[in-house]
Amino acid sequence: MNYMKSFRHFAIAAGFAAATLASAGTAAAQETLTIYDLESLTGPGQTVGVAQANAVKLAVEHINEAGGLKVGDTTYTVELDTHDDRSQATAGVTAVQKMISYGKPVLMVGSLSSAVTGAYLPIVREREDFISIVMGAALFFTEEDKAIYHPRVAVAQYTESTVTFIKGQEGIKRVGVLTDNKHGGFVQQTPRLKELFGEAGMEVVGEEEFSFGATQFGPQLTAILRGNPDVINIRGYGSDVARAIKQARDLGYTGLIVSSSGIVAKDVIEAQADAAMTNARDLFVPLAGDLIEGGRNAEKAKAFADAYKAKFGEESGATSLSAYGGFFILARAIEKAGTVDDIPAIRKVLDDITVAEVSEIIEPMIPQEGGRAFREHQSYFALVVREWRDGRFVPVGFVD
Incomplete structure (x- = not known):
């Protein structure tokens, strides 16, 4: 499949062919930015974890096919370094410790399991060289959790x-x-x-x-x-x-x-x-099908659902939209901060970034004060009420 062509169609349909992801000019340097992805690829969480990891892959593919991340005068091709926490807290902690051991700033996404996230949280909470965009884990975070941002519904x-x-x-x-x-x-x-x-x-x-x-x-x-x-x-x-x-x-x-x-x-x-x-x-939190059928961000949701199914051969999962949108929140923050390794600068942008600045957010995220995506590192969403009819789930209402 021609994924560049697919992405163009997706971007047009979703309306987010943003200038910040434009192809780098001939004078710009091209480098690689590694972002860690901690996922539950095996164990009890794998059904949701694999679908979450797939959405991260899709976001990276769309970014790279659109030219990469433009950070200052440098354009970066994004590369994932994925770690399987096996749905186990100890494995997750080991993976995070390995990332830190390299002695470089850590940009990490993923974290499906609440148990895994809760286990590594004390290790990274106060670190000035670590950012974790938690895409699953229905824990509640605050600004005291300096390293954590949660573009996912709080429990x-x-x-x-x-x-x-x-x-x-x-x-x-x-x-x-x-x-x-x-x-x-x-x-x-x-x-x-x-x-x-x-x-x-x-x-x-x-x-x-x-x-x-x-x-x-x-x-x-x-x-x-x-x-x-x-x-x-x-x-x-x-x-x-x-x-x-x-x-x-x-x-x-x-x-x-x-x-x-x-x-x-x-x-x-x-x-x-x-x-x-x-x-x-x-x-x-509404899945892609809920948004399509319920008429909430339906065009973006359909473009995402079609792109996901074309690449992975199945429907997206429970946290796929959060993973996709969350990755783009981090990407936009890096671009706006103009740095890939000044973690405090990237955090400052994340604290103030608005929903409107990240058009790739597909879930119905509720803007906080000033239109921000986060309030004390936590995002908020409209929820959908779903019921099973004729072999599938259908939305029967929303709770804003």
């Missing part, structure tokens, strides 16, 4: 939106909660979730947990069902959630199930959960 948004959605459903009084105990963000938010349910007049009648990558949920679901819940809130990654939903139905539960997992068709198919998805809803 606190899921907590509040989940309670708001469930509160709006008729006849809901009793809630069961099932949580991935390896998902640092959801675990961190559990007390707040229960507090909000209580404030909304609902009782948590069962609270259970499972481990990331689990295949059996029977004991936990049985315990929850003893409380006769009107709704079960399952919090974890899509593949686990799909298996849990199927097993809940196998145990005879027919009530509402609500998740915030970014579950995709592949998860449902692999769990053989098609029939089990009736009366299940997922609140999540």
